[in-house]
Amino acid sequence: MLALHSQVAVLFEGDGDMAQFASLAEKLGIPLAQAPAFGDTPFFLTWREGALKLLDRELLKKGGLTIDIAPRSGEQRSYPAPKEGAFAQAIGRKTKTVVDATTGWAQDSLCLFRMGYDMTCIERSPIMAQLIADAFARLTHESWVQKLALAPPRLLHGNAIEVLQHLDTAPDCIYLDPMFPPKRKKSALSKKSMTLLHELVGEDLDKERLFEAALSATGRRVVIKSPDYAPPLGGRPSESFAGKLLRFDVYFKP
Ligand SMILES: C[S@@+](CC[C@H](N)C(=O)[O-])C[C@H]1O[C@@H](n2cnc3c(N)ncnc32)[C@H](O)[C@@H]1O
Known part of the structure; x- marks a missing residue:
């Protein structure tokens, strides 16, 4: 496994307050990249559509992965859902x-x-x-x-x-x-x-x-x-x- 700082960068794409991005990069001890200068890290963390997302270089153009908080398909939407x-x-x-x-x-x-x-x-x-x-x-x-x-x-x-x-x-x-x-x-x-x-x-x-x-x-x-x-x-x-x-x-x- 590569060291974290050569693996992941926080990506600022020009949207929102750059200080928030810089402080996340500092907290994690990883570089801050500023689009379109992506550097050579394989992964990025960035906020898109109100959620923190993980991207690889392929996902840079396509949205990114975030933790889905919606119920799984077919899951009953009552709380608590049945223990089945x-x-x-x-x-x-x-x-x-x-x-x-x-x-x-x-x-x-x-x-x-x-x-x-x-x-x-x-x-x-x-x-x-x-x-x-x-x-x-x-x-x-x-x-x-x-x-x-x-x-x-x-x-x-x-x-x-x-x-x-x-x-x-x-x-x-x-x-x-x-x-x-x-x-x-x-x-x-x-x-x-x-x-x-x-x-x-x-x-x-x-x-x-x-x-x-x-x-x-x-x-x-x-x-x-x-x-x-x-x-x-x-x-x-x-x-x-x-x-x-x-x-x-x-x-x-x-
Ligand atoms: C297969 S994934 C878990 C997927 C998860 N069950 C889900 O529903 O998305 C395994 C995760 O466990 C974490 N992990 C593995 N060993 C761990 C440990 N000893 N302490 C904390 N996290 C660990 C890994 O970093 C990885 O994120």
Whole structure:
């Protein structure tokens, strides 16, 4: 993986207050690029249409990727959404508090948030953490969130292997969805957002250590999402729920 400052730049395209862009670049310790001088970094962070977006050089002309805070297609738009399907079964219907230790694009976290779970999110990539913080800030402006006076999920930036050791209270469930190497040509990585995330953070080579840390920090269970071709990360799971091309392996705390 390349050093962050040679990988990502904050891009100012002439819209808005440049000081906001400069302060983000300073906070992340990455360069500030000013269009049309893009420099040679492969990725950019910029605000477009009111949201912080991640772009590669191909996306410069085409919009960029942001964390989608809208419910997934087919998801019931009531709050809390029903706890149905393999994902909710694995997390547990009696579970109240969940820590997502590998938040990434936050789609799983936001889905659990909409099901009414009390969510804490951990992410170690400073770029992804910034995109998540922007998404949770946007979430607070959604009319349904305001009407129900809901607080967005908490976000903790850092390596979950360390962060999990310092939680105030043990959550009912710790959820893990680390990066696995792709196997199929048409895998989850064929989605642009996952390809880009893979290029940005690489494979998570410390997944086993993360699992151990999660098992000792959880109050009740650890749930691992894994592609169906990968062996269970923590050995034989207590329970397993199959989804489309993936599995949720559940480990109860001994
Ligand atoms: C496959 S993505 C997660 C996708 C996510 N479930 C979603 O719905 O968008 C994995 C993410 O976990 C993060 N991650 C992996 N290991 C981590 C660790 N030990 N601590 C914190 N974040 C970690 C990676 O940086 C990456 O953003």
